[in-house]
Amino acid sequence: MxxxxxxxxxxxxxxxxxxxxxxxxxxxxxxxxxxxxxxxxxxxxxxxxxxxxxxxxxxxxxxxxxxxxxxxxxxxxxxxxxxxxxxxxxxxxxxxxxxxxxxxxxxxxxxxxxxxxxxxxxxxxxxxxxxxxxxxxxxxxxxxxxxxxQPIVFKFFDEKFTLTELQDLYEAIYQMQLDKRNFRKKLSNMNLLDKLDEKDKVNSRRGAYYYTFNKERYEKFIEEGNRFSL
Amino acid sequence: MxxxxxxxxxxxxxxxxxxxxxxxxxxxxxxxxxxxxxxxxxxxxxxxxxxxxxxxxxxxxxxxxxxxxxxxxxxxxxxxxxxxxxxxxxxxxxxxxxxxxxxxxxxxxxxxxxxxxxxxxxxxxxxxxxxxxxxxxxxxxxxxxxxxxQPIVFKFFDEKFTLTELQDLYEAIYQMQLDKRNFRKKLSNMNLLDKLDEKDKVNSRRGAYYYTFNKERYEKFIEEGNRFSL
DNA sequence: GCAAAAGTGTTGTACTTACACCCATGG
DNA sequence: CCATGGGTGTAAGTACAACACTTTTGC
Structure with missing residues (x-):
């Protein structure tokens, strides 16, 4: 039945x-x-x-x-x-x-x-x-x-990335240009990235610091009622 | 095959x-x-x-x-x-x-x-x-x-509605309280509603004006690069 | 005349935007 | 020494949040 x-x-x-x-x-x-x-x-x-x-x-x-x-x-x-x-x-x-x-x-x-x-x-x-x-x-x-x-874009990288790469990625996703200083300001306000000692020397002579996404810090960040926004 | x-x-x-x-x-x-x-x-x-x-x-x-x-x-x-x-x-x-x-x-x-x-x-x-x-x-x-x-909430009404009803609806959807004056300010800034002469006299003695959503105005609004936001 | 909902502005704050120059390095 | 991308702060404008009183009218 x-x-x-x-x-x-x-x-x-x-x-x-x-x-x-x-x-x-x-x-x-x-x-x-x-x-x-x-x-x-x-x-x-x-x-x-x-x-x-x-x-x-x-x-x-x-x-x-x-x-x-x-x-x-x-x-x-x-x-x-x-x-x-x-x-x-x-x-x-x-x-x-x-x-x-x-x-x-x-x-x-x-x-x-x-x-x-x-x-x-x-x-x-x-x-x-x-x-x-x-x-x-x-x-x-x-x-x-x-x-x-949501901090999903970090899945595009193998752990570490430079801020320039991250910005290029967001520009590709949004299909629009972003302001470098404003983009970095938002990032540093959220304080979710760890700066490594290591630099990427491939894309510039000066070298750009690598960063990693700190998952633990992100979880606290959310618990405290904050919202990820980029 | x-x-x-x-x-x-x-x-x-x-x-x-x-x-x-x-x-x-x-x-x-x-x-x-x-x-x-x-x-x-x-x-x-x-x-x-x-x-x-x-x-x-x-x-x-x-x-x-x-x-x-x-x-x-x-x-x-x-x-x-x-x-x-x-x-x-x-x-x-x-x-x-x-x-x-x-x-x-x-x-x-x-x-x-x-x-x-x-x-x-x-x-x-x-x-x-x-x-x-x-x-x-x-x-x-x-x-x-x-x-x-997006102006989808108007589907909850048969054409006309009062601003109080609209706000109550948004509060129900968002599951949070909204400020009456701020809510109405946003609405009047977008200028997408038409005020009717008719009043709803059921919910108050004074009566609340009915409004309708103006679809043509909304389409122009979007064409001009504006964004609906409530 | 009073209860009950409708309607209406201003001000401070936080966020967003726009913008330009110096730095470090490899070649 | 110079070309290239990396990195940094400030000021103006806009959007958002907080807030309280007057109006209308049916009973």
Whole structure:
């Protein structure tokens, strides 16, 4: 009786598509691939795949990310579900989009290369298959919102970063210029970064100090009723 | 071959659950029902149902809303997809939550009564089935965000409203008190409301002027680079 | 005439914006 | 010695928060 009620209904393929954001060359990039199967084989596409019985949506997203990049424990966040009847010309598929934030430089693209994966700037995206352009747009809006009031951008770096890099990253995400002194003032007011003794000497002769994000200090900061804002 | 690739994958039941928000007695309410089927029959639940083959997610959401309330053309927005393996004790179901904004007063609950539907304040919600409490929480957060920077709250009213009602509504959504003069100052600065000659004489002897939201003015306002903010 | 809600301005504070020069270093 | 990016403070303007009294009218 119970089974009857549930099982009498239509079932659907559920796909997960990943918008993998990386920061490189002062630009926000998305890791795109040539679609490996028909229809629209070889067209630019997000990395996607089908959800399987034993896994949650979140687990399916991690699986897809791992399949294409061999990376685990990556920060991911759901963007939303896309369910138009004709969104996928290959069949009826409901897709759930997730974005992931990774360090593009240290990112192992050897495996991704097998799939013709490339980092492409969000400001010059090609036409992607199906509704994937819409997914990227929605993901960017969500990322802009989250980045403005939560310290998620640090996931783009391997621990340490210079203030200039951090500002370049925010400019790439917001797609606007920021004032250097005002940006640094906000940062130093929140007092959430630790200055290292080490300098990055690659980008300038003088060298720029590296900083790290202090998670403990951030937790206290929030407990005390403050709000992260950049 | 194409069909093979798609069809070899697992298929899932997809449900849509509706968080129907209404404004009544100076509180933000959700229309809840007693779950009509096993498992957890008669427990408090959101209004939900299964998606069918021929319809999009959005259409399925409209269908569910219509089924329980006989209303069409209601403002709805997707909250997100919920896909934990064991979220529904009756079987493997991925659910997509939507919220809807309605005028609770003029709302036809005769049909809803058939389902034991009741308006319950979001501040004193009972335990709902499955992950429905989480869905409501997420919906409230999204509503708070949207209400702060988009003129969606007017969907709670049938056209006209008093400024006091509008403020009460924002206080219910934000779950905090607002300053009357500051609130009205912001409103009059944006200049998006039209004052009617008519007064509401129910809530006070003096009477409060009714206002309407001017959509054309809002569109110009946005074109000119302004931002809605309340 | 009084209770109950409607309506109305000002001031101090905090935040945001705009803006320009010196510093350190490698080549 | 010079080119390049790193680093720093101040002043003006804007937005936000706090605050209390008068008005209207049905009973």
């Amino acid at each position: 119970l089974q009857t009620y549930y099982e009498n209904n239509d079932k659907f393929l559920i796909a997960v598509d990943c918008i993998i954001f990386g920061f490189q060359d002062k630009e926000l990039n998305v890791l795109l691939t040539r679609r490996p199967v028909e229809p629209l084989k070889n067209e630019w596409s997000l990395m996607g795949g089908f959800m399987e019985n034993g896994e949650s949506l979140d687990q399916a997203a991690e699986k897809i990310l791992f399949r294409y990049t061999s990376h685990k424990d990556i920060y991911m966040e759901q963007v939303g579900a896309y369910g138009d009847v004709d969104r996928d010309s290959g069949g009826r598929v409901v897709s759930v989009a997730y974005y992931a934030l990774v360090n593009a430089e240290n990112f192992n693209t050897s495996r991704a290369k097998k799939y013709d994966a490339k980092w492409l700037s969000v400001s010059k995206l090609p036409k992607l298959v199906f509704d994937h352009n819409k997914m990227v747009e929605d993901a960017i809006k969500l990322l802009q919102y989250k980045a403005s009031n | 194409l069909q093979t690739y798609y069809e070899n994958n697992d298929k899932f039941l997809i449900a849509v659950d509706c968080i129907i928000f209404g404004f009544q007695d100076k509180e933000l309410n959700v229309l809840l029902t007693r779950r009509p089927v096993e498992p957890l029959k008669n427990e408090w639940s959101l209004m939900g149902g299964f998606m069918e083959n021929g319809e999009s997610l959005d259409q399925a959401a409209e269908k569910i809303l219509f089924r329980y309330t006989s209303h069409k053309d209601i403002y709805m927005e997707q909250v997100g997809a919920y896909g934990d393996v064991d979220r529904d004790s009756g079987g493997r179901v991925v659910s997509v939550a939507y919220y809807a904004l309605v005028n609770a007063e003029n709302f036809n609950t005769s049909r809803a009564k058939k389902y034991d539907a009741k308006w319950l304040s979001v501040s004193k919600l009972p335990k709902l089935v499955f992950d429905h409490n989480k869905m409501v929480e997420d919906a409230i957060k999204l509503l708070q965000y949207k209400a702060s920077n």
